[in-house]
Amino acid sequence: MTMPFYVTPEQQMKDRAEYAQKGIARGRSLIACIYDEGVLLVAENPSASLNKISEIYDRIGFAGVGKYNEFHELRTAGVRWADSTGFRYSREDVDARSLANVYAQYLGTSFTDGGKPLEVEVLVAQLGIRNKPTKIYHIAFEGTITDETRFAVLGGDSETIRTRFIAEGDDVTSLAETLKRAVRALSGPDRSIPAADLEVARLEDLGARRTFSRLSDDLVSQLLAR
Amino acid sequence: MALPLFDVTSDPGPSFQNLLKLLNIPLSVPGATDDPIHATTVVALRCDEGVVLVADRQATAQAIAARDMRKIAEADRFTAIAISGTAAAGMEFIRISQLSFEHYEKMMDETLSLEGKSNYLSALIQDVNLGTPFTVLPLVAGFDINHNRGRVFEYDGAGGCYEKDDFGVIGSGTPFAESALRLGYREGLSLTECIELGALAIYEAGDNDPFTGGPDFVRGIFPIVVTVTAKGFVEQPEAETRAIFETINQRRTASKGRAGGDLR
Numbered sequence: 439m440t441m442p443f444y445v446t447p448e449q450q451m452k453d454r455a456e457y458a459q460k461g462i463a464r465g466r467s468l469i470a471c472i473y474d475e476g477v478l479l480v481a482e483n484p485s486a487s488l489n490k491i492s493e494i495y496d497r498i499g500f501a502g503v504g505k506y507n508e509f510h511e512l513r514t515a516g517v518r519w520a521d522s523t524g525f526r527y528s529r530e531d532v533d534a535r536s537l538a539n540v541y542a543q544y545l546g547t548s549f550t551d552g553g554k555p556l557e558v559e560v561l562v563a564q565l566g567i568r569n570k571p572t573k574i575y576h577i578a579f580e581g582t583i584t585d586e587t588r589f590a591v592l593g594g595d596s597e598t599i600r601t602r603f604i605a606e607g608d609d610v611t612s613l614a615e616t617l618k619r620a621v622r623a624l625s626g627p628d629r630s631i632p633a634a635d636l637e638v639a640r641l642e643d644l645g646a647r648r649t650f651s652r653l654s655d656d657l658v659s660q661l662l663a664r
Numbered sequence: 665m666a667l668p669l670f671d672v673t674s675d676p677g678p679s680f681q682n683l684l685k686l687l688n689i690p691l692s693v694p695g696a697t698d699d700p701i702h703a704t705t706v707v708a709l710r711c712d713e714g715v716v717l718v719a720d721r722q723a724t725a726q727a728i729a730a731r732d733m734r735k736i737a738e739a740d741r742f743t744a745i746a747i748s749g750t751a752a753a754g755m756e757f758i759r760i761s762q763l764s765f766e767h768y769e770k771m772m773d774e775t776l777s778l779e780g781k782s783n784y785l786s787a788l789i790q791d792v793n794l795g796t797p798f799t800v801l802p803l804v805a806g807f808d809i810n811h812n813r814g815r816v817f818e819y820d821g822a823g824g825c826y827e828k829d830d831f832g833v834i835g836s837g838t839p840f841a842e843s844a845l846r847l848g849y850r851e852g853l854s855l856t857e858c859i860e861l862g863a864l865a866i867y868e869a870g871d872n873d874p875f876t877g878g879p880d881f882v883r884g885i886f887p888i889v890v891t892v893t894a895k896g897f898v899e900q901p902e903a904e905t906r907a908i909f910e911t912i913n914q915r916r917t918a919s920k921g922r923a924g925g926d927l928r
Contacts, residue, residue, distance in 0.1 A: 493770050511669065517770045518668040521680060522687055525763055540667045648766075 454555045458579040459594075461557025462504040467593025468637075469603065469624060470501060470563050470574050470586075473616035476642030476649070477563045477572060480620040483637040491639045493650035495520040495532050497565040499641050503593040504558035504579070512541060512560055529647075534564030538575035538583055546581025555579060559592045565641035565649050591623075599623050613640070614661040621662065633659040678771035680764040681788060691760065691791055701729045703754055705837030705869045705876040706736065706746040707845060708805040708816045709858045710830060714893035715805040715814035716855065717744050718862035720837070720870055721885055722877030723751050731877060736890050738897045740765050743781060743806035744890050748835035749799045753792055757800045761785060778808040782817040782825050790823040803834045807892045814892065837869025837876035844868045859889055859900070863908045867916075868923065879909035 445453075468481035468490055479501050481490040490509075491501045494516045502509025516537055524532045541560060549555045559578055566572035574586040584590075588610070591599045603623035611619075617638065625631045638653040653661070668687060676682035684691060706719040723730040729751075737758045739745040745761055747754035764784060768776045776784070782804050793799050804817040818832040819825055830849055833842045844865040853861065866887045870878025879886045886909055889900040916923070 489773060492773065512667075514771055515667045515669050517767065518676075518683055519665065521763060521767045521770075522668065522683060522689060523665060525680075525684070525759070526689055540665070544667045544669070 463594025471589035481637040502560040509558040542583040549580040678768040680767040701751040704835035716858040746803040786823040837873035841865040841869040
């Protein structure tokens, strides 16, 4: 008779974490940072149609790395959550913190029980207004949620990129300068990323109710050359 | 609320209406009140540059319930949606349509085509109208960016959608507004001429239909005038709208209230 092997809970979690981290490390990283007028989201993404960054609500943006189908599911669930909450109550009541919490709850549950852990990391960015602050919420694959006041890096190489971005300076500056710093941090000193391989979006008040907009390749090149 | 996740087989897709059903959020409130408030008379005209919409501001129950109601709304940048019928259901209808189009855009990362929007609303009208004693009759007019022209869609109470190649009219003032439009409309009208004709149609409706409000010079409340062109949805500033109605009013005063002759 064969006996099942005993695996300690510590070992089980370690294995699952390793599995998820490996999946996440396979894709390219992305960075979200606050600039003087809003929040900038920059991802290295050679695909022009499979987006990593998208709009959730009037003042909320979303970004994810890792397995595409998994963060895409989280993205659509986020849009549904936001639109139905806004419909039931009011547009003001749709809040990034609550959304980050439901994401964290879902990722946490999938990590500890159920089948395979999700190989994703996501972030929810909010452009502040009145009593709501400008914030970036970073939710890791196991459901850990951190709230960042200045910037967040997602993806496999995040520690290196993080260090590089901090080295660029710690002041909040203009859109063009922030974009340059973000792209330099993503690429590193040894290579440069062409504008076509960048996916860039921002949350900024430009007079409309919806604040999310994508930056075209042309505009990105212009800003980088400035 | 928990994260709304669905099975692949039960996924509501980009439809906001389906999503609300799956989440058990009611679309509209059924049940009768003794005398619901009614909203009336909107016209939409097509011209080369796009479309023009003009709507009166009055909502009526047994007496006038509101003098400054807004019956035209921006559904999205290139689409205007207007309502007549039960005001409460109409306002809800506008809210759901706006959200539905935005929801689709965010889910699909692509804007719904104008024809797609007008078809989507057919089903929504059936939901709102057939389940409750309240009736909403909307009008959709917009600039079709895929085909580069203005388009007008009218509906019946059961959700039937009819595209108009000249103009559309909804509400209780329809006979009067439509008569004015029939006599004044011709191919090749400019945007400004369409605005003037649309305003005249609403003036006529306000003059003859008890449920339609004309320009209110005492309170400074004027019908809303909207254009949707390649530049998008633009509501005319109040000063300009006032000037248009003042001109009509002066002409009508000079003719001692008679409308006839050279279509004034």
